[in-house]
Amino acid sequence: MLSQYSASSRLREDVLNPPSEIEVQALWFEQLYPRELTTDDGRTVEIVQPGFWNHGGGPDFTRAVARFRKEGQSEEQLTIGNVEVHLRPGDWNAHGHDADPAYNDTILHVVWESKGSKAFFPATASFRRVPQIVLGSQLVAPWAELQPLCAGVLHRPLPGAMAGRCSPALAALPAEQVAEILRAAGLYRLRQKARRWYWRRQLAGPQQMLFEALAEALGFHANQIPMRLTAQRLPWSKLRGLSHEERLAHLFGLAGFLPDESVARLRVEPKAWLRNLWEIWWKARGELDYALLPKSQWKLAGQRPLNRPERRLAALAQLVPRLPELQSALKARDPEPFAKVLLGIRDSFWEKHATLTGTPLKAPCRLIGEERVDDILINIFWPIISLDEPEAAERGMRLIHAAANGAARVASQRLLTSRLTSKQLREGLIQQGLLQVFRDYCQADCSSCRDCTFPEQIKSWAKF
Ligand code: SF4
Structure with a gap:
């Protein structure tokens, strides 16, 4: 060359x-x-x-x-x-x-x-x-x-990874066989997630388990842990008995997002929002002093404004009274009403703001968008269903069209699943399978594919 x-x-x-x-x-x-x-x-x-x-x-x-x-x-x-x-x-x-x-x-x-x-x-x-x-x-x-x-x-979209040693072996298999291998890996991933929620359900009960699962999903990678900690320290059973403003004050206060100084520097609307909450928070704070989260727990640098944790906490507050509706949708094994509740939450202040101190957003934005809802269906709804009805969860995961996601894109470049159609690549179960193979093999590999056993496994499957 x-x-x-x-x-x-x-x-x-x-x-x-x-x-x-x-x-x-x-x-x-x-x-x-x-x-x-x-x-x-x-x-x-x-x-x-x-x-x-x-x-x-x-x-x-x-x-x-x-x-x-x-x-x-x-x-x-x-x-x-x-x-x-x-x-x-x-x-x-x-x-x-x-x-x-x-x-x-x-x-x-x-x-x-x-x-x-x-x-x-x-x-x-x-x-x-x-x-x-x-x-x-x-x-x-x-x-x-x-x-x-x-x-x-340097052509868009830019590559994230080189094709790995397994890619020729995968390319030699019929597309449907590649899809089935990835679906099997996706089912394994689904079972792993379900196992985790199973133990949480045993320990905390179904409502609290769902509340923590939603909080974690709203944390969107970077802030999953502090969001889950917030939901554990302020359980659903406590929050459901409070008014909406009291819920906001408790969640924002415990998470460390209520500035107690420099209030004068804020714009008129955030200042009014904050004053309201402070009236509640200063009285409640003593009781929760032991549980306050340090601000350092949150990852704020590099976060897109729409993914800021303040907006996620506001969404969590809105979900508290709607948890019974979400629970009913889970019981009915019906993702539609579940998604409808998530997409329907409104907050007149946080739809227009990403932070208390920054400039307002140019246009109002939903607290939970469609991509996040799909993500919640994949990571929360169907894994919880699979605890009691694994076949229904498998059917549901096959029907979801997962949004393009950076990690799955890198995984598919690595495994070079070019034989799959774009419809197959967007299937929720296949995308989860790709992520699982990437995690189990590519992220564990330190030899630039040389010592990875996945290509040999593919060759053994090719015989059947
Ligand atoms: S590490 Fe293994 S699974 Fe990943 S690309 Fe290389 S050969 Fe394939």
Whole structure:
């Protein structure tokens, strides 16, 4: 490929600009560097896996695997973590990663160049120095020759992972057999989720289990744990006896989202909302002092305004009086009324705000949108149904059209399920199966597929 592309670059008359940051990310993703690189602290590092390319918030590559060596000695353990890419060393601090705990697991800082005499040592918020690689001087060929290769991957949607060793074996199977393998993995995942809710139902009762499950789902990955803790510390049985404003005051107060100072800085509408709640909260606070959540429990950086935990807490408050309706829909095994309740909740203040201090949203937005509802059906409704009626849950999961999701997209690029139709790829059960295979095999692999047993398993299934 290099000889093919280098001819065109030799004919190039215009001067090629240095790469942009996304192009340096593409160089890293395509592994256009020798297997062993040198870090700024004089070590040799073997890049076993460059990691999964993350196009959302947080580090650029997740779950990279590297082996550091010093003076020809191999360290005993592989190092697994994230990789952050920038053009220059100082960008680490300029982008605030030195104070952001989301970058604490960074194992390599990859930069294009390091100019000037002043040395810069990137460090995490936990004060750990991050080894740095200057990639521009360690590529397999000059940038002019590699630029066309990078341009080849920089088409939208950007890839998240390379196809794995199992992809040819999967591609050799009939599409329906691939779909059945993934459905079986999806059922396994459904049973795992159901088992968890089973124990919670035994311990806390069906209403409280559902309340905690909804709170966790509203936490949407980043804030699942603090949302669940809030629902455990303020159980449904306590909240149902309160007025709506009292519920809001308790939930926001316990979660640490009622600012008790600088109220004067707020706009008129948030200030009125907050005053109302403070009137209730200052009297109730003493009783809940032991259970207050520290603000550090919440992940706020990098959250889209519509996913802010304040809006999720407001949604949870609205769901308290509607829990019996949701419970009836569960008993009837009917996802439609369940979804209707979720989509129907309204809050005149939080539909227009993402935070108390920020500017209001341009247009009112539902507290729970359709994608989140599908997610709740997949992760809560059908797993709970499967506790008592697994066949009904399997049928329901086959009928759900799951929204495109970043993790499933990366999983499908890795396993290269190109044989599946787009309808099959959107089937809830198949998407769950993809996520399960990705979790059990790809996320456990540290050998760039070499030691993974999944391809051999596929070959054994191919015989049947
Ligand atoms: S780690 Fe295993 S399952 Fe994942 S892509 Fe590689 S071979 Fe496939």
